[in-house]
Amino acid sequence: MRGSTVRLVVAAAGAAAVVAGAMVRSAAQNPAPAPTFNRHVAPIVFANCVPCHRPGGVAPFSLLSYDEAQPHAEAIEVMVRERAMPPWYADPAFGEFKNARALTQAQIDTIVAWADAGAPEGDGRPPDPPRFEQTGWRMSRAPDLVLDLPFGEFQLPPQGEVPTFTVWMKLPLRDDRWVQAIEMRPSVRGAVHHSSISLAPDLPLGTRLGRAPVFTGGPVLDGVPVYDDGRPFRTATAEAFGMPIMFYVPGGGFMQFADGLAKRFGRDDWVTWGLHLISPGRPDTVRVQIGLWYARREPHHEVKTWTVNQTVLVDGKAIVPDANGRRAMPDIPAGASSWAVTGTLKVEEDITIHAMWPHMHYRGKDMRFVVTQPNGRQETILNVPHYNPHWQIMYELARPLGVRRGSTITAYGHYDNSAANPHNPDPGVPVRFGPQGTDEMFIPFLEVTVDDEDLRFERQQELLGIGRP
Template identity: 35%
Template structure:
């Protein structure tokens, strides 16, 4: 028993000694200080927005800045409200996560509770440096809008498009775009669209003024699907594209900045701009944006706490997913995106348990995620239209449907994917997407239009015409659909019907140069050369660099000029050739022919001038030389 008691005593003394050791170690633990522990966190996660000129309401670049807000910093980081990072851990792996670790949050809380000690300045990392106004550094090319846009103090949201024309002399490859909203409080979001055909500028009533509208269809001469996330959202940060994924910008291309403004309670004058960053490396990878959505299903009664929409799209090809972007408005609560692979297993793409429109972003995968053919991409978006939703813009709640206003709702899940396999697989993916949208919503005019254009590019003209007519049945005043329908009909030899479609498009948009060019071609094919020439002239007047219109007009003028000369209508022939040499002043044959017509009309001096111009353009033009000698002899006799 004595032995047993001594053991118990020993254990008691041992435990006491251990506890004393722990207490001593705790007492000796170094304090959490600003310069050693907190500054590195603030500089990495907070300073990009919390600095002068950026969207953060205050700066966090100095100890003084941080000390007076220590309690606030501890509170918002403890709740994970800051830094803003919406995806839940374990539901997708993303690059450059802005989620703080548990240790970092604990350090901030301890530092704040202990009076925010400063510590030794020598322990601080160097403060971050930024180029004023531009987070990616000085751009290679800055494109400001032509004039500021006035946003009224109140009223509905506004959607405005600014047409920007990069002044470049050769094709450039764009590795990054940074959008500066001009006034982050007034801008809900901004999208940048590439307009290779310069088809949008004809919607401007005054050059440089821009034009209204939210949903834009950008006309292209070839299949050219959306490929990159080129937009600005609150809380988003600009990024450089991965190697091989720059996009090409050609001389003469336009960029359209599509901006969604909303009133702030006071009048604002907003002047957005974009910065372009170039690389010399041409693209070797061609991604595509895949969007699934069910906006047509959004009809949320007031008071509904959990309204759910869903969409499921089966991939027709193998792809690598490289980025994901979910989008809803103020009623969004739980947003989920996942992939069900052909073997039945589930791969999470993203899960956001507490959606906040103010911190939406594009999330780039840490590494490409392979999704084989037959994978089903799914979205399950939940909405809360109750009075308990602090982000509900309506008090009391009202019925909310799908739409473009920020007080309406949206439900979109975008994936940026890289198709695998040989050749350009994007057209296969685009066709499957459009057919899927029509299965969900047969009255989707945009899907009918896009599918019709794709089928037309494949020369499946009959099917294309069917979808284009459906698009126009649903949206009769769509000039691009009218123009494409006219082109399809013309390819089938239905000239009269085609010409009527082009005329209808021009009645809606008189400055629509693509429709006017097609109308001129159709008229020429009908033998209505004077009308065709008049329309080609209008195209050239609007687009002086349109070489196709210029060549077509030249062909018509040669035909009509020669016919008039043959028939002895020399003044008409001379008028045609006068215009011809103005269009092509260095063409020796045109000069020679014009000279012959002038000589036949009796204007020998003018004829001599044209023969001389022909020889200047081509000194070895023997016909022009003989004609000049003949005319000079006649002039000498007079």
């Protein structure tokens, strides 16, 4: 429902643009020959679209050949003109990103002119499309370890959403592992609305791993922590337990770090796996797998996921955590079009930021990350002016950014709970902060390394039998 509204709006804007384009062209004296697929469009599409638009890719159709692309020419034109495809939401004025996917204006103009001219194939042959390994994973080699849901498959209802739930599993590791790439992959595209994994040092206090309803009234499955009296443990948010590792939405679910950087998966760690599943509109079962690729060489730094919400201000007022660390965030009023939430993080050690990753739900409107140095100098390191809840993108800096101790990182977010927000499922209700898809979240994620925590130095100390100072 929501998706189709968006599409209608975009299509209408595109149709108007097509008419305007046609008028401009008929006025031109010597129109340049129209671009063709084989010569002009294929190189752009092969470089920018087919990593997702290919058989087995995350996108719903393939663009690997003229015959596959031509029927979508009009939609392609609209999506590239609106800069809705390839999905990328960073303001180009701030920061350079190594995973940037945006097309240049010249590339957009080429595709638009091609579609307006009736999407001609052209003479000759297109360049060879890139080859993709048929492992089904995005890395060219198969994962070193695959994690499955503790209960294997989940039976989806014939329609509707499954309430968010979290399951736990012990990592099947004999030693700690350095993980350089992670991918989460559901067997049914569209059945996983979102999912998150974190690593926790232990099960919740007083519980053991058991079988219980995964949510109140839900199916009885493995992977639920239960108390001695059989009561299942219920989490408010998966993020509250341990270190967040990955947040998946369709089209995302993949992260890979540069050589020398990796995440630590401890042999004693537990995976807490949060899932929000939705029916694909028919009864079906879904499997979800996580592929882990180990670093080939010992890394020099551990990548940690931090969040910029040590202190949180809502509409200018500080929200102080209670004894359990929970913050009573006020609801976003119905209709509020620019509800401000600001988070800050005081940096106590010299760190290096590798990536940023704004996380909000359907009312998310924008988010900006700013570093304030001890001398007061401020720099915007990421600005996402039009947040899209369907694309949880990790923005990876082209050059990792050193931040000195004493600096402050601030994340400025806004929420639009009005009818003007095309993603808003219900502008008529106030929205609380919480774990469900219909609740809101404010999580400005950072992927950082702590400069002093040099693993090479620590290994050397260990070899020499010297403990950490």
